[in-house]
Amino acid sequence: MFRIILAALTFISAISTTVAAQSDLTMEEAVAIALSAGDPSVRQYEEKSLALEDRAIADTQLPDPKVKLSATNFPVDTFRFGQEPMTQAQVSLQQAFPRGKTLHYRGERREAEAEAQRALQKLQETQIAFDTKTTWLELYYWRGAQGKVSESRQAVHELSDIARSIFSTGRRSAQDVLRADLELTVLDDRLVEIDRQIDINRANLARLIGPDESLRPLAANLPSHSKLRDRAALREQLVRHPSIDAIDSEIDARKSDINIARQQYKPGFTFNGGYGVRGGSRPDFATVGVTFDVPIFTGKKQDRNVSAARRDRSSVEMKRKARLLELDRQLAGAYADQARLEQRITLYEKSVLARASETTQATLTAYQNDLSDFAELVRARLAELDTELTLLRLRVNRAQTMARLDYLAGENNE
Numbered sequence: 001m002f003r004i005i006l007a008a009l010t011f012i013s014a015i016s017t018t019v020a021a022q023s024d025l026t027m028e029e030a031v032a033i034a035l036s037a038g039d040p041s042v043r044q045y046e047e048k049s050l051a052l053e054d055r056a057i058a059d060t061q062l063p064d065p066k067v068k069l070s071a072t073n074f075p076v077d078t079f080r081f082g083q084e085p086m087t088q089a090q091v092s093l094q095q096a097f098p099r100g101k102t103l104h105y106r107g108e109r110r111e112a113e114a115e116a117q118r119a120l121q122k123l124q125e126t127q128i129a130f131d132t133k134t135t136w137l138e139l140y141y142w143r144g145a146q147g148k149v150s151e152s153r154q155a156v157h158e159l160s161d162i163a164r165s166i167f168s169t170g171r172r173s174a175q176d177v178l179r180a181d182l183e184l185t186v187l188d189d190r191l192v193e194i195d196r197q198i199d200i201n202r203a204n205l206a207r208l209i210g211p212d213e214s215l216r217p218l219a220a221n222l223p224s225h226s227k228l229r230d231r232a233a234l235r236e237q238l239v240r241h242p243s244i245d246a247i248d249s250e251i252d253a254r255k256s257d258i259n260i261a262r263q264q265y266k267p268g269f270t271f272n273g274g275y276g277v278r279g280g281s282r283p284d285f286a287t288v289g290v291t292f293d294v295p296i297f298t299g300k301k302q303d304r305n306v307s308a309a310r311r312d313r314s315s316v317e318m319k320r321k322a323r324l325l326e327l328d329r330q331l332a333g334a335y336a337d338q339a340r341l342e343q344r345i346t347l348y349e350k351s352v353l354a355r356a357s358e359t360t361q362a363t364l365t366a367y368q369n370d371l372s373d374f375a376e377l378v379r380a381r382l383a384e385l386d387t388e389l390t391l392l393r394l395r396v397n398r399a400q401t402m403a404r405l406d407y408l409a410g411e412n413n414e
Contacts, residue, residue, distance in 0.1 A: 025216040027136045027223050027399075033209040034132040035125055035412060042128065045121035049114045056110030060103045066094040072276075082279030092274030092287065099293065100263035109256035116249035122410070123242035129412040132208045133403035139201040140218050141396040145389055146194045152385040153187040156180065159377060162368070176374035183378050222399050229405055231335055238327045241410045247320040254313035261305040267292040327408060334404045341398045348391040356380075356387040 073086040081087055160180035206214035238244065274287035295302060363380040366372035406412075 023216065024219040025136075025213065026219045027133055027140075030136045030205070030209055030213070031129050031132045031412065033213055034128050037208070037210065039124075039128060039208075042121055042124050045117045045124060049117035049121065052110050052114035052117060056107045056114065059110055060107035062103070063096045063098070068092040068094070068274075080279075085278065085282055088276035088278050088285060090274055090276040092272060094270060094272050096270045097268060098263075099268040100266035102260055102263045102268075105256045105259040105263065109253045109260070112249050112252035112256060116246045116253065119242050119246035119249055123246060125412055126242055126407055126410055128208065130403055130407040132205070133406070134400050135201055135204045135208065136218070137222075137396050137399050137403070139198065139205055140222065141392060142194055142197045142201060143218060144392050146191065146198065148385060148388050148392070149187060149190050149194060152381065153184060153191070155381055156183050156187060156378065159364075159374075159381065160184065179374055179378060183382070222395060225398070225402075228335075228338060229409070231331070234405065234409055235328065235331060237409055238324060238331065241327055241408065243323055243327070244320065247316060247323060250316050251313060251320065254309065254316050258306065258309040258313060261302070261309045264302045264305060265295055265298060267294065330404070331408050334401050334408065337401045338398065338405075341394055341401065345391070345394045345398065348387065348394065353387055353391060356384040360384045 068091070070090045070092075072088050072090060073084060074081070075083050075087065081089070160177065164177055164180075202214050270291040272287065272289040272291065274285075276285035276287070278284055360377075360380045360383075363372055363377045367374060367377045
């Protein structure tokens with residue numbers, strides 16, 4: 001008895017797990033899965049930033065000291081250490097000190113480069129969220145289109161039955177039956193194309209959230225249509241977009257390059273210390289010295305390096321301005337799309353869809369009363385299908401435009 005109960009509980013648990021695994025996949029859940037998947041395109045920036053942080057520490061350290069061991073002035077006739085008074089066994093130590101605050105600014109440059117990589121990581125996460133949203137929405141459209149075309153095919157099949165019935169009475173020619181068969185074949189072809197698009201978009205979604213998750217059925221409804229963002233506020237927010245943050249960090253790195261170039265006007269020092277051991281009772285020798293650069297002829301070296309570093313910074317600043325202009329252009333385009341999409345959706349919901357349905361019903365009644373031909377009836381039904389598909393596409397495009405605005409705001413909506 002106990003085994004039976006245990007088996008029943010195991011079976012129920014397995015069913016529950018299967019049901020849970022097959023729960024509807026919402027767009028928000030798909031985004032959360034994609035962002036938590038540890039995508040290599042995100043992790044590469046994380047690893048690069050950590051590498052640059054390590055280099056920031058390494059680049060601020062002094063060069064390794066150099067030790068020199070030597071034997072000097074050995075007599076070549078006997079090679080006896082104590083024969084000549086100048087024979088020595090020497091050990092010397094040398095330590096270089098780079099010019100000015102070069103080490104400090106090298107560390108600053110690496111830190112700025114690491115910050116740029118972190119911003120690029122954030123940008124990639126934002127891009128993944130955007131790609132996941134648009135792919136989910138595209139798959140939603142094609143699944144919806146599949147249902148609507150299948151319903152339309154069933155309706156045309158029923159019209160075909162009507163045509164066959166009327167043909168059997170001798171009131172119509174076989175042309176109506178042939179036309180119905182043709183339209184059914186065309187709709188079958190549309191379904192094949194829809195299946196192709198579903199497969200493509202499901203594969204794209206699988207790249208983002210994994211094959212198992214991509215096989216889950218999609219939620220029945222589109223995400224709730226949130227209120228449109230204030231354009232002026234979003235435009236001000238563009239300066240905090242991850243792509244701009246990355247460029248700002250790049251500008252900071254170029255500023256450090258300028259400071260490093262300026263340090264080259266200062267001398268760099270190398271300190272030397274040595275000790276020479278002599279044989280017998282002779283006194284040992286000690287040596288202390290310093291070597292330093294004398295940056296006198298700076299016109300074609302230091303001056304040029306500073307000028308080049310400034311131009312590099314100016315180039316990145318122009319890159320920042322160009323990126324802001326591009327983001328602003330995308331923002332203007334998204335708002336224009338959103339406004340026109342809202343107008344078209346309202347028009348279709350309030351007028352076009354209802355009129356298409358009324359036209360189909362009126363044409364069917366006219367056909368049944370020999371007041372219209374079959375071709376007109378089929379055109380009316382297919383026009384209604386196209387209207388339904390257009391409205392679905394408009395709603396999906398509106399949701400994709402909202403996703404684009406989220407991207408421009410630098411948001412992931414986790």
